[in-house]
Amino acid sequence: MKKVKSVNRALCIAFAILSLTVSCAHQPAASLTESVKPPTIGKPLPQISLSTPEGSSIRTYLGLSNATSESFILGEIEYNILLIEIFSMYCPLCQREAPTVNQLYKKIRADQKLSGKIKMIGIGVGNSAFEVGVFKKKYGVEFPLFADSNLKIHKKLGQVRTPYFIAICNQGEMKNRIVISKLGGIGDPHNFLKSMSELADCR
Template identity: 35%
Template sequence: MPNLHPPAPRLRRAALPVLLTLVLALGPWAGTGFAAQAPAAFPDLPLNPNAQQAAALGLGPGEPASLSRIPAQALLVLLVSYFCPPCHKEMPRIKDLERRIRERGLAGRIRLIGLAVGDDQALVASFLARHGGLNFPLLPDPVLAAHKRLGNPVVPTLYAVAGQGGKLRLVLKREGEFVEDPDAFLDTLLRALSIPPGATKTPRGK
């Protein structure tokens, strides 16, 4: 029987310490569910998007990029890794979430951005190829800089972050595989942002 899945990219020797750190960070991979967070500052992570990714985030070409500069009422910051099985398992539902953001007229108000923890650009490309591409930017974090600033969370983790006056605050957080209904999650997020959920709903399947 032919192998339908391409082998994982070979690791360079220099990448092994990073991979070891990542394996320790992955933890038990058990989902803990979404929880509302007490208002807390969220790190303004610097970003290095290419021109296409910057445009998808609403950023102008060549301007400095960080989370706080992305024009949106809320950012969904998703941590994944090529070497994380639950990260691959949750992708169909994450893609459904991104689709529902667009279908409900929330694109631009809620933006989704992925950070590939411990992955270089080649691994990001492999991740995208495995899932037929993604409709949101996935940026590499090869030396775990963003991961460390976030306190070395388990992977996958999804943060919902609100921006106000250039400052970021954590609204919702989920550690582990995203298994929620996308609409139910968006309704929870909209309530946390004090936006009536019914004001943005559109029929499914468009």
């Protein structure tokens, strides 16, 4: 019994030290579960559900014209490659990057070969729908933006810092696999698009 007590005491101390270490981390502490690992190239993306947009042009762009339910999953979008920007209205670098990301979107739209294959969405983590709307209006963002107000999606994606870019394939062996996983800006949109177009057939 005495031995059990001392083991318990040791466990208590270990847990106390661990919780202190976690709470004092300089970065938002990583959780201990598998699901919150940051997105890794070659790995599948966790299933993400978003609210079905109301606007008909956004629905058409995403290939969701006939969607009837209130939410949809990423796999329902028509694409070869889906580029997801994880952003926040409150993040200075996301604000600074917005014009560059818009340029990338315009380049994709202007390219007849790529416009149907590469789609883009943004997910505002910790942002309300109102806050996402403010960002969209401020920077004239034309690709669909969604709100993740309760950080549910952010947790599934390993609580990445913002901005963060993830691209997934929707075809062949790479179906639902991550092909791009990048923290920070996209750099030159021309070069970024070039590297994306090389992945566009998901081979």
